[in-house]
Amino acid sequence: MSDVSNETVQQIENTLNEVDRALDRLRSGTYRACEVCGSEIEENLLAADALRASCVAHPRLPDAE
Numbered sequence: 489m490s491d492v493s494n495e496t497v498q499q500i501e502n503t504l505n506e507v508d509r510a511l512d513r514l515r516s517g518t519y520r521a522c523e524v525c526g527s528e529i530e531e532n533l534l535a536a537d538a539l540r541a542s543c544v545a546h547p548r549l550p551d552a553e
């Protein structure tokens with residue numbers, strides 16, 4: 489792993505976290521609900537980004553935590 493930067497590893501971990509959260513939302517039936525306001529995320533936004541967790545009024549959060 490010596491030729492892989494920490495930043496790359498971090499990006500992969502962030503993506504994994506997003507996948508985890510998307511799966512959690514799928515399991516709990518809140519996949520299409522905005523994590524910020526709870527309103528439904530538009531179909532075309534999810535089509536463009538299946539891991540998206542917020543509606544059009546709330547742009548992607550910059551990987552909190």
Ligand SMILES: [Zn+2]
Binds near residue numbers: 542544545
């Ligand atoms: Zn929202």
